[in-house]
Amino acid sequence: MPAGAPAAPVLEVDHLIQRFRVPGGTLEAVSDVSFTIGRGATLGLVGESGSGKSSIGRAVIQLPPPAQGAVRLDGRDLTTLSKAELRDARSGIQMIFQDPVSALNPRRRVRDIVAEGPAILGWPRERAEQRVAEILTQVGLDPAAFGDRRPHQLSGGQCQRVAIARALIVEPRMLICDEPVASLDVSVQGQILNLLEDMRGRYGLSMLFISHDLSVVHAVSDQIGVMYLGQVVEYGDADVITREPSHPYTRGLLDAVPVPDPHAALPETRLRGEIPSPMSPPSGCRFRTRCGFAQDRCATEAPVLRPIDTGQVVACHFPLHGGAAPAVQEPAVAEVTNTSGQGGH
Amino acid sequence: MTAETTPGAPGPAAGAPPALLSVSGLTCELPTPAGPVRPVEDVSFTLGHGKTLGIVGESGAGKSMLARALMGLVPRGATLSGDVVLDGVSISRLTGKDRRKVLGAGIGLVFQDPMTSLNPVVPIGRQITEGMRFHKGIKGREARGIGIDLLRQVGVNDPAKRYDQYPHQLSGGMRQRVTIAAALACDPKVLIADEATTALDVTVQKQILDLLQSIQRDREMGLVIITHDLGVVAGRTDGIAVMYAGQVVEKGPTAVLFDAHRNRYTAALLRSMPRLEDEPHQKLATIAGAPPQPRALPPGCRFAPRCGFAQPECSQGPLELVRDAPGHHYRCVNPREVPAAVGDEQPYASATGIQQ
Numbered sequence A: 001m002p003a004g005a006p007a008a009p010v011l012e013v014d015h016l017i018q019r020f021r022v023p024g025g026t027l028e029a030v031s032d033v034s035f036t037i038g039r040g041a042t043l044g045l046v047g048e049s050g051s052g053k054s055s056i057g058r059a060v061i062q063l064p065p066p067a068q069g070a071v072r073l074d075g076r077d078l079t080t081l082s083k084a085e086l087r088d089a090r091s092g093i094q095m096i097f098q099d100p101v102s103a104l105n106p107r108r109r110v111r112d113i114v115a116e117g118p119a120i121l122g123w124p125r126e127r128a129e130q131r132v133a134e135i136l137t138q139v140g141l142d143p144a145a146f147g148d149r150r151p152h153q154l155s156g157g158q159c160q161r162v163a164i165a166r167a168l169i170v171e172p173r174m175l176i177c178d179e180p181v182a183s184l185d186v187s188v189q190g191q192i193l194n195l196l197e198d199m200r201g202r203y204g205l206s207m208l209f210i211s212h213d214l215s216v217v218h219a220v221s222d223q224i225g226v227m228y229l230g231q232v233v234e235y236g237d238a239d240v241i242t243r244e245p246s247h248p249y250t251r252g253l254l255d256a257v258p259v260p261d262p263h264a265a266l267p268e269t270r271l272r273g274e275i276p277s278p279m280s281p282p283s284g285c286r287f288r289t290r291c292g293f294a295q296d297r298c299a300t301e302a303p304v305l306r307p308i309d310t311g312q313v314v315a316c317h318f319p320l321h322g323g324a325a326p327a328v329q330e331p332a333v334a335e336v337t338n339t340s341g342q343g344g345h
Numbered sequence B: 001m002t003a004e005t006t007p008g009a010p011g012p013a014a015g016a017p018p019a020l021l022s023v024s025g026l027t028c029e030l031p032t033p034a035g036p037v038r039p040v041e042d043v044s045f046t047l048g049h050g051k052t053l054g055i056v057g058e059s060g061a062g063k064s065m066l067a068r069a070l071m072g073l074v075p076r077g078a079t080l081s082g083d084v085v086l087d088g089v090s091i092s093r094l095t096g097k098d099r100r101k102v103l104g105a106g107i108g109l110v111f112q113d114p115m116t117s118l119n120p121v122v123p124i125g126r127q128i129t130e131g132m133r134f135h136k137g138i139k140g141r142e143a144r145g146i147g148i149d150l151l152r153q154v155g156v157n158d159p160a161k162r163y164d165q166y167p168h169q170l171s172g173g174m175r176q177r178v179t180i181a182a183a184l185a186c187d188p189k190v191l192i193a194d195e196a197t198t199a200l201d202v203t204v205q206k207q208i209l210d211l212l213q214s215i216q217r218d219r220e221m222g223l224v225i226i227t228h229d230l231g232v233v234a235g236r237t238d239g240i241a242v243m244y245a246g247q248v249v250e251k252g253p254t255a256v257l258f259d260a261h262r263n264r265y266t267a268a269l270l271r272s273m274p275r276l277e278d279e280p281h282q283k284l285a286t287i288a289g290a291p292p293q294p295r296a297l298p299p300g301c302r303f304a305p306r307c308g309f310a311q312p313e314c315s316q317g318p319l320e321l322v323r324d325a326p327g328h329h330y331r332c333v334n335p336r337e338v339p340a341a342v343g344d345e346q347p348y349a350s351a352t353g354i355q356q
Helices: A053-060 A083-092 A110-114 A116-121 A125-138 A156-168 A186-203 A214-220 A238-243 A248-256 A296-300 B063-071 B096-106 B124-136 B140-153 B172-184 B202-219 B230-234 B254-259 B264-271
Strands: A011-022 A025-037 A042-046 A068-073 A093-096 A174-178 A206-211 A223-228 A231-237 A335-337 B021-030 B037-047 B052-056 B079-086 B107-110 B190-194 B222-227 B239-244 B247-253 B322-325 B328-330
Touching (some): A011 A053, A025 A053, A025 A206, A025 A231, A042 A053, A083 A116, A093 A156, A110 A125, A110 A156, A156 A186, A174 A186, A186 A206, A223 A238, A223 A248, A231 A238, B021 B063, B037 B079, B063 B222, B124 B140, B124 B172, B172 B202, B202 B222, B222 B230, B230 B254, B247 B254
Parallel strands (some): A025 A335, A042 A223, A174 A206
Antiparallel strands (some): A011 A025, A223 A231, B021 B037, B021 B079, B247 B328, B322 B328
16 A cells, blocks of 8 residues: 555546436435545445446446436546547446357457447557457457457357457556456356456556455455445455455355355355345335344434444444444545555555 | 265265165267267266255356256257166156156256246246146145245245236245245155356355255255355255266265365366455466367367366376265376375365465
8 A cells, every 4th residue: 555645546436326217216226325446456346236336337437327426537527528528538448248248249250349449439440450469369369360250159258358358459547347257157257357457457457346246356356345225335455345344234245155165164144135125225224124233223324434443434333343333423425445546466 | 064974975975875866877969960969978976865966067067958867858859878766766767757757746946047947927826836736636725825835935925925926026036936936846856956046146045055955954855956156065065076078077075075176177166266265366276278069079088178287198088987985986087186184286175264
């Protein structure tokens, strides 16, 4: 962690709220989430389906833009840009998705898929071709062998490599990865995670890494934000979150991770039931309906994120450690900040 | 938990006393334009009463085809050989109606995606009771009563109301509970869960695995958990069989398979799992390349082209399963050495899981 003033963050997400109109009303998928990501740093977002983690990723890249709040890339607020300005700005922020096969146009050749960004940005042909060959090599695909193939001729892992090449060819500052390895085999998962780490180092990339799997998030992240029903409930350094989780929900998520060790006792299943509908989140603490430690206060007063002595911030009245929340709290400042400012290694 | 792993007795051990399910030399051959392929080749294992077997492998390893082959649910034109004996009845000798009766009622199957295994336009109650109406002639109010009771057993809240609802009205986890209820409707002797929790959140996955385990214990069923995730089977099975390219490459009691595995693919698979104990940003161990196409299998060891320990001998001639210890078999020319304490590799899954 560098001393002195940290460099300006690459991405600042400020009080982001995302709503969707659904049959029967409006659904708030993301409720007031703020964070910043420094250059070369990776923030992992983890939570169950319906926690709003993917909605954040999409709101950051303005697909669709958030209902409220600011998303600043290198200080420039993406939510205020015109269509044309946004198209230019998108070369600074790219995304890869869970299902790499359906993310690629099945009728186009790998070479053309990867060259899409340069084409939109109007690069000269020669430069684009050269860069396609370069980036394909960097993601581990021989341009001569793979350039003319179509997605159906590739494995899932190879498709994800193509998607990574397509995202990185324009040298973005920020890469959003939405469950990039969830549909891949374990042996291939590692290859893709290693490739992402490699690219992060090569390009000084910052990453927002979204996954439901804590062990995957932990492997690549500097910090981890745990999401529940649209809110960040715990945030801190990756190893603090996984070693000393303070929020009962984080504990539950950790206990649910299958451990490949036949001698480890299976942890008791404390996290019962399923995530409630975001249409009508519980009052007070949204997690209280599934929490084994909930008390009266949890139903009436929404906990706010506050720092505790193990270094993370947690939104819980009665966290597993770090002491109960003070009776009177400051007005909520849900500021989640990436502190390291640069990648590990 | 489940693992009263008395050496020799559990899971895939050969020669165990009367097995509930015994599979020997099961092979499934499919005709393709390029010649026949064998997605399942010479698979043998036994499953005792009240025991749990894990079948682990990556996509394309043949694990799902194995589940289908067990049930005789193979594509048209496929030929099955080998023998499947369920509770003393050899299924291979049965045909048509008799076979359906033994298999349909005797083995319950739960698939990965409940949204495709459930019919979206039929109320879930009718889907749960379909098997008992067909196999046991239980109908009307009696079927409804049993169906509602099954829903209660699998943890569906408000079962009487849910009974008349449609699949889309339920969450993914609830739908999977419904398919489990349907699989249990005929009191099967064996329940096969084919990647039943893969599409679910980790939290719901744990609930469903706990549920399967408690049902298995209550009913003293045999349970087969098919998964790509070694973590899912680690604390919940008596024995594990690892599959690669259609073959079982290693099988043995669960603890032995984790601690004293010999096969290099098993080792690589275990090593490639990201672990919470490791520091972030560490390079993850991977397996280079991809599994072979069924039409172009390498000679000899099918894992050899991806194996870091491959020798020229690995690619010569077919490779047999070797017995390492009672109940522990593997297929490998240059197996991993397993000395008592320390070796050339980290002993994975040591008691604490902490690697120095």
